[in-house]
Amino acid sequence: MAEQLDLSVDLGRGLRLRSPVMVASGTFGYGFDAPLVDRTALGAIVTKGTTPRAREGNAPTRIAETPSGMLNAIGLQNPGVDHVARVYAPMWAAWDVPVIVNVAGDAVDDYVAVARRLDGVAGVAGLELNISCPNIANGLQFGLDPRPAAHLTTAVRAVTRLPLLVKLTPNVTDIVAVGRAVEEAGADAVSAINTYVGMAIDVRHRRPVLSRGSGGLSGPAIKPLALHAVWQLSGALSIPVVGIGGIMTAADALEFLLAGATAVQLGTVNYVRPQAVREIHDGIAAHLEEHDLRDLGALPIRPARVEAHV
Amino acid sequence: MSLALKPAVVVERSTPMTGAIELVVHHPPSAVAVNPGQFFQLAVAAPQTILRRPYSAAWTDPDSGRIGFIFNVVGAGSGWLAVRHEGHELDLLGPLGRGFDLDGTEPAIIVAGGLGVAVFPGVVRTLVGRGRQVTVLLGARTSAQLLPVDRFPGAEVRKATDDGSAGHRGSVVDLFGSTRGGAVEVFACGPTPMLQALIETARRLDVPLESIQVSLETPMGCGVGTCLGCAVPRPGAGYLLTCLDGPCVHADRIEWNRMTDAFHG
Numbered sequence: 170m171a172e173q174l175d176l177s178v179d180l181g182r183g184l185r186l187r188s189p190v191m192v193a194s195g196t197f198g199y200g201f202d203a204p205l206v207d208r209t210a211l212g213a214i215v216t217k218g219t220t221p222r223a224r225e226g227n228a229p230t231r232i233a234e235t236p237s238g239m240l241n242a243i244g245l246q247n248p249g250v251d252h253v254a255r256v257y258a259p260m261w262a263a264w265d266v267p268v269i270v271n272v273a274g275d276a277v278d279d280y281v282a283v284a285r286r287l288d289g290v291a292g293v294a295g296l297e298l299n300i301s302c303p304n305i306a307n308g309l310q311f312g313l314d315p316r317p318a319a320h321l322t323t324a325v326r327a328v329t330r331l332p333l334l335v336k337l338t339p340n341v342t343d344i345v346a347v348g349r350a351v352e353e354a355g356a357d358a359v360s361a362i363n364t365y366v367g368m369a370i371d372v373r374h375r376r377p378v379l380s381r382g383s384g385g386l387s388g389p390a391i392k393p394l395a396l397h398a399v400w401q402l403s404g405a406l407s408i409p410v411v412g413i414g415g416i417m418t419a420a421d422a423l424e425f426l427l428a429g430a431t432a433v434q435l436g437t438v439n440y441v442r443p444q445a446v447r448e449i450h451d452g453i454a455a456h457l458e459e460h461d462l463r464d465l466g467a468l469p470i471r472p473a474r475v476e477a478h479v
Numbered sequence: 480m481s482l483a484l485k486p487a488v489v490v491e492r493s494t495p496m497t498g499a500i501e502l503v504v505h506h507p508p509s510a511v512a513v514n515p516g517q518f519f520q521l522a523v524a525a526p527q528t529i530l531r532r533p534y535s536a537a538w539t540d541p542d543s544g545r546i547g548f549i550f551n552v553v554g555a556g557s558g559w560l561a562v563r564h565e566g567h568e569l570d571l572l573g574p575l576g577r578g579f580d581l582d583g584t585e586p587a588i589i590v591a592g593g594l595g596v597a598v599f600p601g602v603v604r605t606l607v608g609r610g611r612q613v614t615v616l617l618g619a620r621t622s623a624q625l626l627p628v629d630r631f632p633g634a635e636v637r638k639a640t641d642d643g644s645a646g647h648r649g650s651v652v653d654l655f656g657s658t659r660g661g662a663v664e665v666f667a668c669g670p671t672p673m674l675q676a677l678i679e680t681a682r683r684l685d686v687p688l689e690s691i692q693v694s695l696e697t698p699m700g701c702g703v704g705t706c707l708g709c710a711v712p713r714p715g716a717g718y719l720l721t722c723l724d725g726p727c728v729h730a731d732r733i734e735w736n737r738m739t740d741a742f743h744g
Binding site: 195196197198202217225226227228229230231232233234236237238239241243246374380388389437439440441442443 | 522527528529530531572697698699700701702703704705706707708709710711712716717718723737739740
């Protein structure tokens, strides 16, 4: 290969990543605990969902493995935005990988408070609005309908200059409608998708496995569903779509990139193969070389703005 | 903590007692790094499984580079592990978490219920090696399910079985209640209801909970502190993480009434 491969991607508003491989919120903490991840292969870290004040999270049991997937109901356990801004961000500022803070809350004011606190804080490269957490009371309220989703996005957009991703829930009838609404409200990109609401029952004890009853399903079990959501969104939106959902291998990531995703986030796989970021990055590079492509822009397999069939 | 860049190799598989498998793997860098009570996340390739499975090292031998794991089959992951044989490769992540604090000087009482015994061969060897007086209380449903006494050289072993086929008829917690005298340090592992019964007994006998260390078993995701899935309630409010704060913790750090007996396999 004579010419250097370019795996960089642009998520808008100056948020340029050297790799399309990101790590998804909740699967990587605040970047300090995950072992052995080769940061040179990593496009960006998305942090654990962060709220205005510290949260203890849900009572156990919080996780359960299900066929080809896992359920979680962690409940946004996090140290609160002030701790993130004072303690974590200064450390991130010295890193060579951008850190995007995932923002969560119970009300519009919560999201606005977190965004305001992080605006202009060195080390914070962007925000991802979690309008799709299934594991707290009202966590889904903003993501289920285009109007509240747009309202929240507008409110946050007004108080931050940071690149703004909005993470969509698949627990809706029409994810494209929500995507369009947040695009119009000022989102720079959408992340799709968050987990599907599901449950498991402990037959021996005759009760739900998770303390909350339900939780969010992730892993390969949801990959085809996630891929279809990304296909629909990338056909309908003008802003970048970040694909998330059960990516375990480079081939999985390539499916999302071919479907029109600008970048991907790895979630559940981080728990299983800490070296997955590097493997998937290298697998994408190998695919480009094999097909004589110099960058990722040529990957999507259909022109933009073609409507997908449901 | 390290990820085995070269996989571990199974060098021995046996059945140490009825219903249990012991796998011995060869992986020198991991074998020298283990503190008794620490665990590894073992990758399994059973169909439809995703997560690694956390297993405490039963024992390690730094000289030969070997680590032993003792377990029973409770689901697809352990079922897959149970059919590994000599020459098969295993992907280990670890050692992880905190092992037991073995620096005390009091006589040690080990309380092992069922497969909870799996963490103790290495613990007992270390304690005996340090000149501690060690009493091992083994509990199981029936005598065939007890780990053989010769796995605890240098320790006094007493048995409890539900059916009375060996030792005391009844639970290992009863045995604990009738055993102690004077200041002791207790190391316990077993099903959550057994640990809760042990804590009740300890309170009744005025054994301070700070003198009891337990090896916790909870559902676990990542094993390294990122997923926050293995929460254990603390007294008052908030949670410990089994993977980072444990699996071995002093019993006074746990809110025992809110511990969940969760299914996991």
